[in-house]
């Protein structure tokens with residue numbers, strides 16, 4: 001939701017003061033890609049840029065953050081606490097975690113409202129289980145930040161047909177508060193996104209920009225958890241395993257809470273007990289080689305047996 005007119009970050013800062021943008025999220029969301037796009041834009045504007053990043057361990061699913069500082073002269077790559085002009089959260093709770101870095105009273109907070117609940121914060125193994133994770137509503141957070149944009153970027157990306165372009169939707173939102181010409185963003189985007197997803201990414205970027213022009217009511221309840229389902233539907237789960245990328249590390253096999261994965265005779269992972277796979281996505285998040293994609297759909301309870309399907313491609 002947009003609670004204030006789009007802030008012009010660069011105009012709000014003296015020329016000699018670097019602009020500070022903190023980009024945060026979890027592994028696999030594209031934090032580094034977003035920060036590289038911003039760094040490239042700054043370079044094209046002839047600005048001095050410093051970028052630093054921390055990957056959330058080696059596995060996917062951990063915290064990832066990147067500091068971008070640009071201006072006429074930048075000495076340190078690290079944004080001090082309370083000095084970020086923008087905190088851009090690709091995941092809701094990660095965005096909240098870094099709120100203290102925002103400049104009090106003038107900083108802009110942008111975040112996807114979808115939550116990716118870490119598997120180890122869940123209190124049991126059922127779908128949509130209780131969890132010890134940021135319970136704050138969007139309305140609660142937005143009321144504390146003078147300039148906030150909180151779209152359901154993941155939901156919008158799913159509507160566009162590719163959940164992974166949520167980061168580009170947020171880039172579109174970000175573009176409305178930065179001073180770079182929109183043509184520059186459109187020039188730089190193709191350098192960083194896979195060519196086959198360029199068209200969707202361009203639509204996502206525009207969708208993010210358009211979102212800021214519409215009025216939005218703040219959500220009074222907790223934001224939606226990724227892939228939340230209602231009691232009236234059952235999940236239909238399929239695993240897509242890229243055999244060429246699987247390096248037989250066994251991480252997914254050991255970490256699957258339902259013990260339904262195994263390495264086959266070729267040391268490639270496969271789903272051996274489809275009936276108990278819950279679609280929790282732990283395997284997808286933890287695979288260091290992006291070899292597993294979990295696809296979760298829903299069907300009405302009365303038409304769907306508890307079985308799941310596996311799709312394997314080489």
Ligand code: SF4
Pocket residue numbers: 245246247248249250251252253269286287288289290291292
């Ligand atoms: S799918 Fe990924 S995590 Fe699982 S064994 Fe292969 S490389 Fe390791």
Ligand code: SF4
Pocket residue numbers: 255256257258259260261271276277278279280281282283284294
């Ligand atoms: S989604 Fe993956 S980790 Fe979760 S139950 Fe199914 S196979 Fe196991």
